[in-house]
Amino acid sequence: MDTKTIRNSLKLFTVFFRIGVFTFGGGYAMIPYIQREIVDKNKWIESEEIIDIFAIVQSVPGVIAVNSSTFVGYRVAGLAGAVAATLGVVLPSYIIIAVIAIFLYNFKDYPFVNEAFRGIQAGVAALMCHAVYRLGKSSVKNAYGLVLALAAFLALTVFGASAILVLLTAGVLGLVAMAVRSIKTRDKKGR
Amino acid sequence: MQVLMELFLTFAKIGLFTIGGGYAMIPLITQEITRRNWLTLEGVIDIIAISEMTPGPFAINSATFIGVQQMGLVGGAAATLGVIAPSFIIVVLVARYFARVKDHPVVQSILSGLRPAVIGLIASSAFMIVQNALFPDATGNWLQGINWRSIAVFAIALLAIMKLKIHPALMIIISAALGVLFFLWL
Secondary structure, rough: OOHHHHHHHHHHHHHHHHHHHHOOOOOOHHHHHHHHHHHHHHHHHHHHHHHHHHHHHOOOOOOOHHHHHHHHHHHHHHHHHHHHHHHHHEEEEEEHHHHHHHHHOOOHHOOOOHHHHHHHHHHHHHHHHHHHHHHHHHHOOOOOHHHHHHHHHHHHHHHOOOHHHHHHHHHHHHHHHHHHHHHHHHHEEEE | OOHHHHHHHHHHHHHOOOOHHHHHHHHHHHHHHHHOOOOOOHHHHHHHHHHHOOOOHHHHHHHHHHHHHHHHHHHHHHHHHHHHHHHHHHHHHHHHHHHOOOOOOOHHHHHHHHHHHHHHHHHHHHHHHHHHHHOOOOOOOHHHHHHHHHHHHHHHHHHHHHHHHHHHHOOOHHHHHHHHHHHHOO
């Protein structure tokens, strides 16, 4: 292992440890942090590839937050990076849950925990809205993309479709769009 | 040692069959851990509540919780590593392969369909989080279910992120503080 790999892995561990501390509200809620730390600050990965990663990790077993950490870690610093990012993102919840399991089983009955959590939920809601806006700008580039995004949103929100089914359909639609395009260009050349 | 093995293997199995994330796997986890008498159904519901109030996903949290209760910190580590081991191996393989194929035209065309769809999925998750945070008691009549304190926190947070570009982590700490303050003052 060269020093650059070790340095990047250590950095990945601390970055994903922080992400692990503040990721309330499921896998997607970590997107604002990844955007800030991985894309903007360290410029390890481009914004568009983050979307690709989230598309891929949902199609394999595991938890989205952990899978995307593993993937990002691997892309940045290989196997060592994957281990560093995965342990980093899991360690905070391990510590928190271990403390709760040993000392304060009924911590949800403590005063203020509920109110603080209400506040956190509202803060996460704001973060998510901002992330959708920013990512949408970089990944939805034409009317076709907008229709696809809207359709996926409605399929999940209104009809309760499974995310994997939505992704499969979108992948097939992408293939069909390419086939249609290549037939069109062939027709033009043929004339 | 035998219990450690069992913790690791049971949660590795849960990890392997968790597809789609979130609450999709609650039935699987419940089945596996109640069958072994590691936890009652009420215990599982407690872990769901704890997972909602702490960072970290339910699958990981239940592994840690049960592992620690069965065999202390070492048991917690065995169960937690177990639940992430299968997906870790799979994701590393996919990530390695993906680097080689990602510029292929077929892969690019599939991704061109996936990208907008993922935005839709993220938007859907954002919608549910917003709904749950701002209209927690909404049943039919949305106006009655509005939580004005949460709306205030939401507005302050959104403004802070867009105008001041403050760090998301700082935002969470401020939101928690605002939640407590508004409860005391309003």
